Amino acid sequence: xxxxxxxxxxxxxxxxxxxxxxxxxxxxxxxxxxxxxxxxxxxxxxxxxxxxxxxxxxxxxxxxxxxxxxxxxxxxxxxxxxxxxxxxxxxxxxxxxxxxxxxxxxxxxxxxxxxxxxxxxxxxxxxxxxxxxxxxxxxxxxxxxxxxxxxxxxxxxxxxxxxxxxxxxxxxxxxxxxxxxxxxxxxxxxxxxxxxxxxxxxxxxxxxxxxxxxxxxxxxxxxxxxxxxxxxxxxxxxxxxxxxxxxxxxxxxxxxxxxxxxxxxxxxxxxxxxxxxxxxxxxxxxxxxxxxxxxxxxxxxxxxxxxxxxxxxxxxxxxxxxxxxxxxxxxxxxxxxxxxxxxxxxxxxxxxxxxxxxxxxxxxxx
Amino acid sequence: xxxxxxxxxxxxxxxxxxxxxxxxxxxxxxxxxxxxxxxxxxxxxxxxxxxxxxxxxxxxxxxxxxxxxxxxxxxxxxxxxxxxxxxxxxxxxxxxxxxxxxxxxxxxxxxxxxxxxxxxxxxxxxxxxxxxxxxxxxxxxxxxxxxxxxxxxxxxxxxxxxxxxxxxxxxxxxxxxxxxxxxxxxxxxxxxxxxxxxxxxxxxxxxxxxxxxxxxxxxxxxxxxxxxxxxxxxxxxxxxxxxxxxxxxxxxxxxxxxxxxxxxxxxxxxxxxxxxxxxxxxxxxxxxxxxxxxxxxxxxxxxxxxxxxxxxxxxxxxxxxxxxxxxxxxxxxxxxxxxxxxxxxxxxxxxxxxxxxxxxxxx
Numbered sequence: 001x002x003x004x005x006x007x008x009x010x011x012x013x014x015x016x017x018x019x020x021x022x023x024x025x026x027x028x029x030x031x032x033x034x035x036x037x038x039x040x041x042x043x044x045x046x047x048x049x050x051x052x053x054x055x056x057x058x059x060x061x062x063x064x065x066x067x068x069x070x071x072x073x074x075x076x077x078x079x080x081x082x083x084x085x086x087x088x089x090x091x092x093x094x095x096x097x098x099x100x101x102x103x104x105x106x107x108x109x110x111x112x113x114x115x116x117x118x119x120x121x122x123x124x125x126x127x128x129x130x131x132x133x134x135x136x137x138x139x140x141x142x143x144x145x146x147x148x149x150x151x152x153x154x155x156x157x158x159x160x161x162x163x164x165x166x167x168x169x170x171x172x173x174x175x176x177x178x179x180x181x182x183x184x185x186x187x188x189x190x191x192x193x194x195x196x197x198x199x200x201x202x203x204x205x206x207x208x209x210x211x212x213x214x215x216x217x218x219x220x221x222x223x224x225x226x227x228x229x230x231x232x233x234x235x236x237x238x239x240x241x242x243x244x245x246x247x248x249x250x251x252x253x254x255x256x257x258x259x260x261x262x263x264x265x266x267x268x269x270x271x272x273x274x275x276x277x278x279x280x281x282x283x284x285x286x287x288x289x290x291x292x293x294x295x296x297x298x299x300x301x302x303x304x305x306x307x308x309x310x311x312x313x314x315x316x317x318x319x320x321x322x323x324x325x326x327x328x329x330x331x332x333x334x335x336x337x338x339x340x341x342x343x344x345x346x347x348x349x350x351x352x353x354x355x356x357x358x359x360x361x362x363x364x365x366x
Numbered sequence: 367x368x369x370x371x372x373x374x375x376x377x378x379x380x381x382x383x384x385x386x387x388x389x390x391x392x393x394x395x396x397x398x399x400x401x402x403x404x405x406x407x408x409x410x411x412x413x414x415x416x417x418x419x420x421x422x423x424x425x426x427x428x429x430x431x432x433x434x435x436x437x438x439x440x441x442x443x444x445x446x447x448x449x450x451x452x453x454x455x456x457x458x459x460x461x462x463x464x465x466x467x468x469x470x471x472x473x474x475x476x477x478x479x480x481x482x483x484x485x486x487x488x489x490x491x492x493x494x495x496x497x498x499x500x501x502x503x504x505x506x507x508x509x510x511x512x513x514x515x516x517x518x519x520x521x522x523x524x525x526x527x528x529x530x531x532x533x534x535x536x537x538x539x540x541x542x543x544x545x546x547x548x549x550x551x552x553x554x555x556x557x558x559x560x561x562x563x564x565x566x567x568x569x570x571x572x573x574x575x576x577x578x579x580x581x582x583x584x585x586x587x588x589x590x591x592x593x594x595x596x597x598x599x600x601x602x603x604x605x606x607x608x609x610x611x612x613x614x615x616x617x618x619x620x621x622x623x624x625x626x627x628x629x630x631x632x633x634x635x636x637x638x639x640x641x642x643x644x645x646x647x648x649x650x651x652x653x654x655x656x657x658x659x660x661x662x663x664x665x666x667x668x669x670x671x672x673x674x675x676x677x678x679x680x681x682x683x684x685x686x687x688x689x690x691x692x693x694x695x696x697x698x699x700x701x702x703x704x705x706x707x708x709x710x711x712x713x714x715x716x717x718x719x720x721x722x723x724x725x726x727x728x729x
Contacts, residue, residue, distance in 0.1 A: 104487050125372070161541060165690040166548065172697035233540065236690075238547035241484070251491040252540035256525075262490060 001203055002210050004135050005052075007142045008199065008281070009192030009215055013222045014149060015278045016189050017246045018094045018271060020337050024185040025227050026239050029170050036178035036186040037223055043183070044190025045216040051352045052209045054359035055196050059205040063197035063355060064292045065299060070358050077293040079351075083197075084289035086347055091282030092321045093337050095119050098275040100330060105247060105268060116325050123279035124314040127287060132302040134284050135199060141277045145270045152267060153225055155253055162232035169236050170228070181338060184345035189219045189226075194348060198285050201301050243330065287313045395419075395455040396462075398432075398517025401502025402442060402479045403468030410438040413468070414445040415503040418453070419461075419516035430513040436503060442482040459488045464520050465495050465539065466502035466558065475577045476553075480543055491540035494524045497572050497579075499559045508560050520558070523568055532589050532601030533569035546576055549702055550689025554595075557582065573678065573685050580681045587674055594636065594671060595686055596621045602645060605663045613646035614663070617723065625692050632712040634688055636671070640718075644725045652729035656722045667718040675714040684709065 016022070025033040058066050063083075067076045099116035126137060156162065178186075193215070230249045231239050242248045251264040260266060290313050291297050328336065399417035413436060420431040435452050439445030450457055465483060467476055483489050498505035513519040523529055524536040535556040537545075545553040553574040559567045569585040571592075583591055589601055593616075601616045618641040626633040642663075644651065651659070678685065692705045 108487065161538075163544075163551075163687075163690070165687060165694045168694035169690065169697070172694065233544070235544040235548035235551070236693075237549060238544045241543070241547070248491060248540070252538070254490075254492040262492070 001207060004139065004199065004202070005193070005196065005209065007135075007138045008195040009190075009218075010142055010146070011138060011274065011278055011281065012192035012195075013189045013219055014274055015094060016222075016226060018097050018275060018278075019090075019188060019341070020093075020097070020334055021185045021188055021341075022226050022230060022245050023243070023334070024338055024341070025182060026230060026245060028179065028182045029227075029231070029236070029239070030173050030176065031182075032176045032178040033182045033186075033227065034171055034174040035176060036182035037220075037227060038174070039178055039183055040186035040190065040223060041216040041220040043187050044219055047348065047352050048190065048193045048212060048215055050356045051193055051196065052212060054352075054356045055200045056203075056207060056209060057359045058200065059203055059207055060201055062199075062201045062288070062292075062299060063351070064289060065201070066355060066358060068292075070361075080289045080293050083347075083351070084286040086344065087282045087286035087289065088317050088320070089340060090344070091123070091279040091286075092317075092324055093333065093340065094275050095123065095279045095321060096325045096328075096333060098272065099325065100333075101244060101247065101268070102272075104244065105264065113322065113325060116322055119276065120279070120318040120321050123276050124283060124318045126276070126280040127283040128306045128310040128314055129284075130300065130302045130306070131198065131202060131284065131288070134281060135202060138277055138281060141273050145273050148266060148270050152250060152253075152263060152270075153229075155255075155263070156229050156233075156249070157225070159233075159253060161252065162229065163235065164232065166236045167228045167232050170231050180342055184341040185338075186223060187345055187348075188341060189223045190215065191344075191348065194351075195281065195285070197351075198288050201299055283314060283317050286317065389456050392421075393455050394458045395433075395453055396421075397457055397459050398462060399464040399466065399506050399520065400459070400462055401466045401468065401498060401506045402471060403498075403501045403503055404471040404474060405438045406470075407438060410440050412440070412442050412445055412471075413438050413501075413503065414442060414449065415506050416446075416449060416457070417464075417506045417517060418457075422515075425514050427512045427514055430509070430516045430518065432509065432516050434507065442479060459486060460490075462489060463493045464517060464524075465489075465493050466498040466505055467495070467555070468502040469497055469499045469557070469572075469579070470501065472497050472555070472572065472574075473579050476574070477546065477577050480539070480546060483539055484543055489539070491538065493539045494521070495537050495539055495542050495555055496524070496568075497555045497557045499557050504560055505558045505566065508564060508566060510565050520566065523566060524556075530600055531568065532592055533585055535571045535588070535592055545574075548687075548690060550684060550691075550693055550705065551687040552576065552683045552685050554591075554685045573681070573683050575683055580683050581678070583674075587677075590671060590674055591685075593619055593640075594621050594638065594674075603642070603663075603667070605666055607648075607659050607662050610648045611646070612644060612648065614642040614720075614722075615645045617641045617643060623686065623688065623691070625688065625695060627692075627696055629713070632708045633715060634675075634712055635715050635717060636675070637717045638667070638671070638719070639721070641721050641723050643723050647725055650729070652725045660720050660722055663720045664718040667720065668716045671716045671718070672714050675716070679709065679712065679714075682710065688712075 064076065064080055067079065096116065099112045099119055102115050103110055103112040230245050233249050233252050247264055247267065250267040251262060253263040254261050255263055287310060291309055396419045397416050398419045401415035403413040403415070405411055405413040415434065415436045418433040418435065420433055422429055422431055435449050437445050437449050439448055446457065467479055510519045523534065535554060537555055542553055545551050555572050556568055557570040557572055561567045569588060570582055571588045572579045572582050574580060593601060603614050603616060605612050605614060619638065621636065621638040623634060623636040626635060689705050689709065693701045
């Protein structure tokens with residue numbers, strides 16, 4: 001079951017491209033982004049260790065179930081609703097950004113609201129399935145798409161257009177102190193472990209996490225590629241010009257003997273898959289959090305039939321997402337996302353500490 | 367039943383997508399070449415030339431058919447929009463892989479044109495950029511008799527699939543936009559001319575400061591420039607040894623450079639290694655020792671390259687990326703200002719190593 005943990009981690013760390021992480025890091029490249037690349041794996045490693053350690057003391061229980069054991073009911077409900085909104089929003093940013101991206105790159109004549117409706121209907125339907133099914137879907141998507149992503153990354157890193165001098169110029173700014181914004185953007189890569197808040201329910205008793213050291217290393221590699229490859233392609237100054245940084249970077253490559261010459265289309269298709277799965281996964285978590293607030297709710301991991309409450313909650317999520325697109329624009333979405341990233345980091349630290357302390361306390365009382 | 371209803375609903379949602387402006391391939395005009403010129407008219411400074419492909423059922427040499435549209439406009443985007451009124455199909459830049467800027471415009475400012483290309487989502491970042499002489503329009507109107515399909519001939523000259531000319535410098539849109547913005551690396555574009563008949567000549571490059579042409583290299587200098595900037599394609603080279611002319615073919619070439627700050631003035635050291643084979647040589651060379659020949663050739667090459675480097679330096683431009691390397695090696699807040707002071711007085715030394723592999727098939 002360790003591999004399901006791995007898939008969740010990969011999903012989030014690859015999704016950083018859609019969450020404006022490269023954009024935020026690159027626009028702060030002279031003011032702390034490089035140092036935060038080094039700080040983020042450390043923070044990520046500590047959080048991963050603490051969270052897995054705490055959760056493994058409660059086999060078969062989710063984050064919310066554990067809170068229910070120790071905390072008063074009102075606190076659990078309040079925090080659950082807050083977490084649900086955070087989860088909903090993390091997916092909303094991504095799926096809205098992708099709907100706009102389709103409009104920009106595939107067909108400018110499309111109405112991005114209609115595109116978004118199709119995307120959210122698909123994602124919401126998938127999210128209404130059982131927790132076990134969700135994990136299988138994530139597994140399939142990662143297995144199908146990872147080779148293509150690796151291929152694109154390999155092509156980029158090996159490309160003669162990648163200018164090492166530009167990369168070195170920016171890397172020299174490592175002495176600049178990182179800022180909260182850059183750290184919160186960089187730590188997003190390591191956030192995948194937080195899925196365990198729900199998926200811990202699936203883990204059998206006596207489960208042991210193995211090879212935890214690979215997550216910081218893997219995350220660091222992805223982070224370095226995310227940040228430095230666009231700089232190598234567009235130069236130290238030109239890199240700041242682009243809004244869809246990675247889409248443009250993949251467009252700077254061509255596959256002369258491929259089916260499609262423009263790598264950007266391959267890139268967009270892969271990220272369509274990842275976006276849908278990420279949205280599905282995030283909304284499923286949000287949905288389970290809200291369901292847990294009601295009295296008499298029983299956590300189920302593999303219910304044969306989706307209850308009606310799933311559809312109602314997800315319908316609300318989907319509608320809110322469409323409204324979000326209508327009331328914001330690209331610039332506002334970018335701004336909100338950068339604040340959300342900071343809020344996300346602190347929420348994460350607080351919740352990890354909370355659960356860690358709870359698990360220790362139980363240990364002492366026994 | 368419920369599942370059935372869900373599927374039907376999903377399809378109904380999909381139906382609303384039908385009106386998303388999708389146009390069939392036969393309702394589109396594929397632009398295969400775009401030329402942007404300076405028209406000379408102040409109120410409508412840009413002359414835009416589009417090379418539109420006319421699809422033909424057969425692909426054979428000389429079968430390519432092209433329609434041209436030209437317009438003068440106050441800005442590029444407006445010009446393209448106005449051109450839509452001249453044609454019956456939707457213009458599509460998705461296959462436009464050749465962007466040519468007229469020489470006159472390149473002597474003024476290329477930034478407007480690059481900005482327009484980057485902003486349009488359907489123009490590929492891998493599109494090839496070049497300068498057209500005397501005008502981009504003139505170059506686009508050349509139709510080589512051997513062309514198999516529209517716009518292919520120019521593309522083949524620049525890509526690695528067709529001819530590999532040592533005079534040719536291929537630059538993509540994303541590469542150019544990098545060089546336009548990067549501190550310490552200036553843009554370079556190849557110049558395409560029309561030889562008056564039905565073919566192109568591409569044997570010169572233009573060196574830019576950040577916005578306009580500063581100098582144009584001669585064909586010999588262009589070849590040397592390509593070798594020095596490691597844009598190597600198989601090349602040949604002339605040399606003299608004890609009064610007899612010889613021609614050598616370069617099989618492999620590596621060039622790199624270092625910057626030594628401790629020297630005063632700044633020293634830029636370039637190292638060029640090449641493996642060569644003789645194409646024309648005096649008889650009896652095989653028996654005579656090769657060492658002196660190698661040294662003589664290296665020395666001659668070093669002299670020529672230092673002259674070229676000094677010439678480029680005198681114009682205050684830096685197409686090799688020396689400044690970028692300086693910024694990478696000697697970081698600090700004043701790095702860029704320091705470089706700007708140091709570069710005009712910098713000294714060059716070239717370290718060429720010619721290695722003879724053989725004399726061809728005869729002695």
